[in-house]
Amino acid sequence: MNKWKPIQKPAEIAEQRLLDAILSGRFAVNSYLPGERDLAAQIGVTRPTLREALQRLARDGWLDIQHGKPTRVRDYWLEGSMGVLSTLAQMPAQQTPDFVSHLLEIRVLLAPAYTRQAMESSAAEIAALLAKFESIEDTPTAFSDADWEVHHLLTLRAANPIFRLLLNSFQGMYHVMAEHYFVTAENRERSRAYYTELLACAKKNAYLKAETLTRDVMNESLAQWK
Template sequence: MNWEAPKRPLDHTESTLVKAVLDDTFPIGSKLPGERKLAEMLGVTRPTLREALRRLERDGWFTVNHGKATVVNDYWKDGRMNVLSNLVQHAESVPPNFVANLLQIRADMAPSYTREAARHHPDEMTALFQQGINLPDAVDAFAEFDWHLHRTLTIASENPIYTLIMNGFTDFYENMAQLYFLSEPARRRSRAFYQTMHDLIQQQDLVKVETAVRTMMQESIDLWPGRGLT
């Protein structure tokens, strides 16, 4: 692993340690080198290293045992919300099935926040889906709109927790969308979905709105490039 001297020591230290866990330089359950050695490896001072470890311990990456070696936690079991942001920032090193799990979370949430958005703001949501119907057949257009669509739906649901979760995945979501919409069938299916949603929201058939979203979210998982979902 390439340990480069940082311009922003604290940020560099946190980022490098997270990447070292993700790429198994420091596997789950292992112990970190001693403070002096690790600080030298990172090219930072020991106080900077201590602060980085304190922050990462708070997020669930490590257990710091004063006077003993720091242990790498199982971040899937011990991690807190910030772990998701860390994973998104290290997309090249995310564990297998991370994308599949992320898409499944969206599939679980989207029916609820779309139903509530349609309930609270039917006219605005109808107009929103009309924008999707009118999109040019271009990858960038679909990728940008799909992010805008889901984020707007979370806001319109009037449950801000959905939006906070969505915001944590902004860059990663947009990158995934670029890959997904390379497929012409994916773009065609999404346009048909936008039309269906436009019509159902106009009719205020909220049960069918929820069902249609759930079906589409599952189809998007099935259409993911290569079905590798990694």
């Protein structure tokens, strides 16, 4: 059965048009947006719809709205929040050339920690999942799905719930990046070896070794991407 694409709400369309204008420089960082009436006319929506879109963008760190003052475009790399990062992750055309590398550098810092925490509490469950991938299909999609499943479980079982929130923020981009990364047979074999070694760690509850292993593999992935 064909899946229907969800119909965008007017506020979502307005939000996207404003984002495009901000990221293209039409509404430059630290500039002020036109008045509500003019701006609504420019992007083709009603004023109530515009207000909803502006509030969404302010919530995510793109805009600074203060009562009685013009709405300012924030310097989102300096003043933005996780909302900015999550939005940029869904807009490949607007990403800087080193955006993905910067994300992978963060993963190098986080993945070893959540792997150790998860292994400490749920080694048997992790081993059961990894055992499924001993005969994983040798395709980019299969490895992309497996890699997400592994890291999603690790963040779910880690003691710190922030890990899973961060990972969930990049689910769409994660699969796009992984499909690209796993096109190379060498990278698939590298991950297959990682799952095998991580399985051995899980069976022995060797959480410190799993932490070191994950750090090494994440650094290798970063080097491959660069």
